[in-house]
Amino acid sequence: MRTVALLAERLRVEERLLQQAFAAVGWEAQLRDPNELAIPLTEEAIDLPAVALDRERATSEATALAALLAARGTVVVNRPATTRLLADRLAFLRHLVLAQIPTPPTLVAFGEAATFRAIEALGYPVYLKPLVVDLRMPIAYVEDPDAAEALVEHRRVLGDERAVLVQKVVAEPEAVRRLVIVGNELVAVVRGRGEEPLALEDLAPWRAVASALIGRLGSGVYTVDAVMTPSGMVVISAENLQAFRDLAELGVPVAERIAAFVLEQVRVGRSEDEGQR
Amino acid sequence: MRTVALLAERLRVEERLLQQAFAAVGWEAQLRDPNELAIPLTEEAIDLPAVALDRERATSEATALAALLAARGTVVVNRPATTRLLADRLAFLRHLVLAQIPTPPTLVAFGEAATFRAIEALGYPVYLKPLVVDLRMPIAYVEDPDAAEALVEHRRVLGDERAVLVQKVVAEPEAVRRLVIVGNELVAVVRGRGEEPLALEDLAPWRAVASALIGRLGSGVYTVDAVMTPSGMVVISAENLQAFRDLAELGVPVAERIAAFVLEQVRVGRSEDEGQR
Numbered sequence: 001m002r003t004v005a006l007l008a009e010r011l012r013v014e015e016r017l018l019q020q021a022f023a024a025v026g027w028e029a030q031l032r033d034p035n036e037l038a039i040p041l042t043e044e045a046i047d048l049p050a051v052a053l054d055r056e057r058a059t060s061e062a063t064a065l066a067a068l069l070a071a072r073g074t075v076v077v078n079r080p081a082t083t084r085l086l087a088d089r090l091a092f093l094r095h096l097v098l099a100q101i102p103t104p105p106t107l108v109a110f111g112e113a114a115t116f117r118a119i120e121a122l123g124y125p126v127y128l129k130p131l132v133v134d135l136r137m138p139i140a141y142v143e144d145p146d147a148a149e150a151l152v153e154h155r156r157v158l159g160d161e162r163a164v165l166v167q168k169v170v171a172e173p174e175a176v177r178r179l180v181i182v183g184n185e186l187v188a189v190v191r192g193r194g195e196e197p198l199a200l201e202d203l204a205p206w207r208a209v210a211s212a213l214i215g216r217l218g219s220g221v222y223t224v225d226a227v228m229t230p231s232g233m234v235v236i237s238a239e240n241l242q243a244f245r246d247l248a249e250l251g252v253p254v255a256e257r258i259a260a261f262v263l264e265q266v267r268v269g270r271s272e273d274e275g276q277r
Numbered sequence: 278m279r280t281v282a283l284l285a286e287r288l289r290v291e292e293r294l295l296q297q298a299f300a301a302v303g304w305e306a307q308l309r310d311p312n313e314l315a316i317p318l319t320e321e322a323i324d325l326p327a328v329a330l331d332r333e334r335a336t337s338e339a340t341a342l343a344a345l346l347a348a349r350g351t352v353v354v355n356r357p358a359t360t361r362l363l364a365d366r367l368a369f370l371r372h373l374v375l376a377q378i379p380t381p382p383t384l385v386a387f388g389e390a391a392t393f394r395a396i397e398a399l400g401y402p403v404y405l406k407p408l409v410v411d412l413r414m415p416i417a418y419v420e421d422p423d424a425a426e427a428l429v430e431h432r433r434v435l436g437d438e439r440a441v442l443v444q445k446v447v448a449e450p451e452a453v454r455r456l457v458i459v460g461n462e463l464v465a466v467v468r469g470r471g472e473e474p475l476a477l478e479d480l481a482p483w484r485a486v487a488s489a490l491i492g493r494l495g496s497g498v499y500t501v502d503a504v505m506t507p508s509g510m511v512v513i514s515a516e517n518l519q520a521f522r523d524l525a526e527l528g529v530p531v532a533e534r535i536a537a538f539v540l541e542q543v544r545v546g547r548s549e550d551e552g553q554r
Binding site for chain 2: 033034035036037038042060065090093105107108109111113114117118132162166
């Protein structure tokens with residue numbers, strides 16, 4: 001029986017759903033805690049998974065792990081280049097700007113004085129976001145000058161953060177839709193999160209933007225937050241797809257789709273290897 | 278008179294030396310504090326320098342700034358790709374390994390348990406280094422299991438750090454030589470630092486490795502730490518060249534070389550632009 005490593009610290013509901021989905025196609029999905037991994041930079045032999053599905057948040061560390069595994073021949077989902085874009089907010093936004101996919105007005109401020117100037121230029125409210133996804137540095141919602149003063153100071157003390165994305169808030173949080181991408185396909189559009197119950201929405205109005213996004217980010221397993229504004233669709237952010245238990249309860253076969261996509265990547269990877277011989 | 282922006286928070290001795298060197302070739306070098314910069318991601322008009330010399334530590338933030346400036350048409354020294362390699366220790370080492378330039382035995386450990394295992398595998402002493410240059414997270418020298426225990430715990434608390442480079446210490450600190458690169462040339466090899474007086478060494482034994490390094494990192498203004506071991510030369514790390522006042526006192530015309538290199542980049546950049554018309 002072939003095995004796939006689920007890169008995660010613990011088995012959550014989602015990993016159990018994945019184990020079932022992989023078992024249904026004759027594969028065993030085993031938890032592999034990234035905290036236990038030490039990978040030499042040179043080519044020494046070491047026991048690494050042949051196939052791995054990253055179940056953690058996309059961060060710079062996750063990008064490094066994916067790149068090292070891929071360099072050793074592991075088939076990794078998501079691909080390192082995709083994880084890098086999910087982990088690097090600035091690179092993600094620059095990619096979308098180049099592809100002419102609308103994003104909220106955003107400035108990169110390289111210090112406190114510049115941050116205040118950028119906030120004034122965009123007008124309240126704004127988000128302050130670290131340039132890269134950093135579990136230590138949350139996103140801050142800034143609604144007025146007093147909040148700006150307190151937050152900029154707090155962030156400096158918290159993490160010696162200097163550069164920050166200052167991004168205009170283009171819609172109320174409840175207007176945001178989450179696009180769920182698996183493989184090359186938009187598999188769900190979700191409204192609501194956290195305390196609110198999830199609701200599924202029609203995929204049709206989002207297909208064009210989803211297809212443009214997949215063209216830029218690559219096929220994979222991830223979510224994209226976007227809003228419909230009076231002037232059209234705007235893409236806000238993207239991340240690795242971690243939570244999907246609510247979707248499963250609503251009948252969307254996310255785990256099954258992920259398993260099918262991983263198997264497809266294994267087939268593609270194997271035929272690419274054979275092509276090189 | 279043409280101007281070049283010195284990207285730095287304040288004028289140190291080195292920036293004054295640079296101002297003199299640029300003045301001698303008819304250019305004005307002006308301090309430009311990156312903390313004051315806010316750059317929109319879209320193409321709005323904004324006052325940015327035409328030519329910039331990065332005088333700060335190479336970090337992810339410095340890489341982002343260089344990339345944004347270069348995308349707007351600024352001639353930036355170092356190039357963004359070079360700054361990225363100076364800021365990203367893992368990417369730097371992987372580059373060298375691919376180029377078969379010897380580096381110390383190094384493992385990437387993705388958590389505490391893996392870090393202890395990696396240390397045991399390499400043997401004491403080792404360095405613990407963040408994957409990317411982070412002013413919050415210093416390099417730690419680990420000489421025995423007690424120190425390992427204390428340091429790994431301390432680093433976790435300090436920065437929620439999980440992934441770390443575990444690198445074998447291949448030579449005593451006093452055996453390390455600093456190679457100073459400006460443009461495409463090795464301009465000095467330095468022994469001693471900090472409290473010790475600097476001493477210049479013969480360039481000849483280091484030319485081959487310097488040339489290989491410049492081939493991988495690109496031309497630019499940076500330093501590389503390396504040691505001669507019984508089994509040959511080993512490259513340890515690299516960073517942006519910030520401090521060179523001691524070299525100037527020893528008669529090495531570093532500021533003049535840098536000014537000449539920047540002017541050359543401006544000429545190259547201009548002719549490339551013209552070639553595209």
